[in-house]
Amino acid sequence: MRSSREDTARWISAFRKPNKSLQKNSITGKESISSGRKAFFEKMKEKCLDVLYPPRCPACGGILEDKQRSICPQCESIFHPVSEYYCMKCGKPVNETEEYCSECRHRERKFIRGRSVFLYNAQMKNSLLRYKYYGSREYGKYYAESMCRYVGRDIKSWRPDVIIPVPLHRRKKRMRGFNQAADLAERIGKILGIPVAEDVIYKSRETRSQKKLDAEERKKNLRNAFQAAGPVTGLRILVVDDVYTTGSTVEAMAECLLENGAKAVFFVTLCTGNI
DSSP, X not given: OOOOXXXXXXXXXXXXXXXXXXXXXXXXXXXXXXXXXXHHHHHHHHHHHHHHSOOBOTTTOOBOSSTTOSSOGGGTTTSOBOOSOBOTTTOOBOOTTOSSOHHHHSSOOSSSEEEEEEEOOHHHHHHHHHHHHSSOTTHHHHHHHHHHHHHHHHHHHHOOSEEEEOOOOHHHHHHHSSOHHHHHHHHHHHHHTOOBOSSSEEEXXXXXXXXXXXXXXXHHHTTTOEEEOSOOTTOEEEEEEEEESSSHHHHHHHXXXXXXXXXXXXXXXXXXXXX
C-alpha cells in the first residue's frame, strides 16, 4: 500500500500543534493572528503536497498543468460514457430497441433503479487500479464530478435521504488503506448536498474475489455478507460503488437494507461492464 496525498495531509495536520496563547485572547485581536497563521499553514501545506503529490490525470497519469482541472483536455475522450440507450433498471448499455438488458428481463431486482457513468474498458481498468491500489486517490475528484455531471439529475429525481457506500471488510480496508466506494460517496454527497452514512452497513465476513465467478457464484458468495449496524427504517437510500457487473453486490446490499426497513434502494456506480 502506497502513501497517498490524503495520508500525508493528515500526518502534517496531526503534527502541527495549535498556539493556545494566541487562540485564548480572541477579544484583543490575537485570534486574527492565529487565523492568519492557520491559513498560511494550510496554504503552505497544499504547496508542499503539490510538490510531493502533484495532481495527475486519471487517464494518462501525467501531471496536470492546470490545477483547476481534474483530467487532461486531450484525455477527456479516453473514458467512454454509457450511451443514451441503457437498461431502465440497472443502467447497462442496451440496443436501441431494448428497454431492459437480458439480465433484468429474467430477474427480479431488489433495487428500484441504477445508473453507471462509464464503460469498463482497458483505460478505465488501469485508472481504477491506480486509484485503489497505488495511492492515486486524487482521481476520486474526477470520478465523482463525472458521476454528478452525467447522472446527477437521475439521483435528484430519486430523492435519496442518504448515501451509503458499499463497505469493505475491515481486513481488506486495513490492507488497502481506504474504501473507494466511501471516497466516491463522500465526494458525491458534498457536491449534491446529500448526507452520507458509512457506518450503517458493514461487511460481516470476508468473501472471495468476484472477478472469476459467474452470476450464480457471485450471488452465493455475497449471501448474508452485509449486516445493518444502524436504523434505515423508511429511508430512500442511494448505494454507491465503483463497478457494476452482474449486480450481485448491489442486490445483496439492497436485500440487507430492505430487510432492515428501508423504503427504496437506488444505486450509482462509476462504470459498468464485465471484469
